Amino acid sequence: MSQKTIGTLYGVGVGPGDPKLMTLRAVEVLRGVSVVFAASSPKNGYSLALNTAQGHIPPEVEVVRLPFPMTDSHELLAQAWRANAGAVAQALEQGRDAAFITIGDPLTYSTYGYLLRTLRDMGCQAPVVTVPGVTAYHAAAASLNTPLVESRQSLAVISGVADPAEIANLAAISDNIVIMKAYRQFDQIVEAVEALPEKWSLAAASQVSLAEEKATTEAGALKGQKQHYLTLVIAKRRPAPQAD
Amino acid sequence: MSQKTIGTLYGVGVGPGDPKLMTLRAVEVLRGVSVVFAASSPKNGYSLALNTAQGHIPPEVEVVRLPFPMTDSHELLAQAWRANAGAVAQALEQGRDAAFITIGDPLTYSTYGYLLRTLRDMGCQAPVVTVPGVTAYHAAAASLNTPLVESRQSLAVISGVADPAEIANLAAISDNIVIMKAYRQFDQIVEAVEALPEKWSLAAASQVSLAEEKATTEAGALKGQKQHYLTLVIAKRRPAPQAD
Numbered sequence: 001m002s003q004k005t006i007g008t009l010y011g012v013g014v015g016p017g018d019p020k021l022m023t024l025r026a027v028e029v030l031r032g033v034s035v036v037f038a039a040s041s042p043k044n045g046y047s048l049a050l051n052t053a054q055g056h057i058p059p060e061v062e063v064v065r066l067p068f069p070m071t072d073s074h075e076l077l078a079q080a081w082r083a084n085a086g087a088v089a090q091a092l093e094q095g096r097d098a099a100f101i102t103i104g105d106p107l108t109y110s111t112y113g114y115l116l117r118t119l120r121d122m123g124c125q126a127p128v129v130t131v132p133g134v135t136a137y138h139a140a141a142a143s144l145n146t147p148l149v150e151s152r153q154s155l156a157v158i159s160g161v162a163d164p165a166e167i168a169n170l171a172a173i174s175d176n177i178v179i180m181k182a183y184r185q186f187d188q189i190v191e192a193v194e195a196l197p198e199k200w201s202l203a204a205a206s207q208v209s210l211a212e213e214k215a216t217t218e219a220g221a222l223k224g225q226k227q228h229y230l231t232l233v234i235a236k237r238r239p240a241p242q243a244d
Numbered sequence: 245m246s247q248k249t250i251g252t253l254y255g256v257g258v259g260p261g262d263p264k265l266m267t268l269r270a271v272e273v274l275r276g277v278s279v280v281f282a283a284s285s286p287k288n289g290y291s292l293a294l295n296t297a298q299g300h301i302p303p304e305v306e307v308v309r310l311p312f313p314m315t316d317s318h319e320l321l322a323q324a325w326r327a328n329a330g331a332v333a334q335a336l337e338q339g340r341d342a343a344f345i346t347i348g349d350p351l352t353y354s355t356y357g358y359l360l361r362t363l364r365d366m367g368c369q370a371p372v373v374t375v376p377g378v379t380a381y382h383a384a385a386a387s388l389n390t391p392l393v394e395s396r397q398s399l400a401v402i403s404g405v406a407d408p409a410e411i412a413n414l415a416a417i418s419d420n421i422v423i424m425k426a427y428r429q430f431d432q433i434v435e436a437v438e439a440l441p442e443k444w445s446l447a448a449a450s451q452v453s454l455a456e457e458k459a460t461t462e463a464g465a466l467k468g469q470k471q472h473y474l475t476l477v478i479a480k481r482r483p484a485p486q487a488d
Contacts, residue, residue: 011386011389013382015267016376018269019268020267020268020269020272021267021268021269021375021376022267022268023259023264023265023266023267023268023378024263024264024265024266024267024268024271025262025264025265027268028264105378105382105385105386105392106386107382107385107386107390107391107392107393108382108385108391108392108393108399109393109394109395110391110394112391113391113394114394116389128389130385130386130387130389131265131386132260132265132378132382132383132385132386133378133382134267134349134376134377134378135376135382138257138349138351138352138376138377138379139376141349141351141352141374141376142255142349142350142351142374142375142376143374145255145360145372145374146351147351147352147354147356147357148349148351148352149351149352149353149401149403150353150354150357150358151353151403152403152404152406153403154400154401154402154414155352155400155401155402156398156399156400156401156418157393157398157399157400157401158398158399159393159395159396159397159398160396162396166417169417170398170417173410173413173414173417174400
């Protein structure tokens with residue numbers, strides 16, 4: 001009679017890219033598991049999360065790249081999810097503790113949420129421990145030494161912009177807006193903020209916390225240029241002139 | 245002729261409270277400075293940030309508690325800010341590197357933004373380096389193993405609620421709402437979410453990442469109870485039933 005205990009799945013956020021912005025807990029988990037999974041490019045196996053965490057993964061720990069196709073096809077993506085979640089489930093069912101690493105925070109615009117859902121749908125009963133991480137937008141605010149949100153203000157976070165009108169809707173009730181993945185519609189985003197009735201400041205940051213980082217509080221000056229994939233924008237309502 | 249170099253100010257987020265959720269960079273900074281400043285209760289000197297970081301502050305580093313009065317008086321607060329920023333400026337002008345530590349992320353609802361502003365107003369020219377941290381709301385989502393925001397959704401973060409109508413306004417354009425400091429108006433917040441036209445899930449977490457942490461995906465059941473000061477609520481729009 002073989003008594004096998006199921007392994008624990010650790011969802012680990014490794015922060016925005018600088019290995020030093022990993023938490024002590026993330027490092028501890030990577031030293032304690034038997035296998036580390038990371039979503040990667042199907043073309044070249046590249047994974048920013050793996051690049052970030054590499055120095056903290058002991059050589060005896062197996063590293064498995066999970067390829068995700070760059071496609072809009074729900075069918076192909078669902079297929080990839082089932083295959084990749086299957087690989088994770090198999091390791092756990094063999095009694096191995098496994099980490100699934102993601103850039104930033106694992107529950108903020110991350111593939112980890114889908115992994116959890118797919119595992120649950122597959123009937124996987126493994127215990128799950130999630131280790132939160134520092135997001136790129138917190139790191140961008142730090143690079144700029146500018147408050148992200150304070151006092152009685154509100155903060156809105158969106159991933160890309162489907163329609164520039166969305167900016168106006170958010171601006172109506174939020175004092176600060178973070179737009180992740182702003183590379184594709186950068187000019188439209190800048191123009192939508194410039195068109196707001198009140199004055200807003202507009203900062204942009206790309207490859208935050210990496211050696212290649214660029215950050216500016218004058219995002220408008222970048223209009224017309226090609227933006228890096230890892231670009232985000234922080235728009236802040238400017239305080240009204242002191243009238244009282 | 246004495247040539248004195250001005251020190252560097254490090255604004256360091258120490259994460260939600262579990263010392264293991266500090267970043268490697270935060271630990272490194274605390275080991276490299278000569279003085280650590282922390283906002284604290286004027287009554288008993290208590291500082292959650294200091295409690296969190298204590299184990300990573302070498303004994304030879306000076307620790308200075310900066311008392312902030314619990315008051316709504318702008319005059320008293322401004323006075324405290326000038327005195328406390330003055331203490332930080334003095335250390336920097338003596339050429340000492342100083343860390344100002346805050347719980348969570350230093351630029352998210354934190355006193356650090358005010359410190360920077362006050363130092364600037366005082367003419368302090370010290371270089372500033374900000375180290376981002378893990379926020380309580382990311383740690384709460386991790387404890388609940390529940391996505392905070394994914395795919396094309398948006399996230400709104402507010403600190404307390406002035407008017408429950410604010411919840412309805414945010415719900416009109418956000419798929420996920422985090423309400424920090426939800427202890428005082430907890431019941432009104434729950435009732436405002438329950439009154440929304442669509443179905444929303446409602447999680448609550450208090451003292452996230454600490455030994456005393458409580459987290460539940462059924463925040464409604466906590467109505468009528470006294471909530472801890474460190475309580476936050478995460479409201480999520482429930483997906484519509486699969487009609488297609």
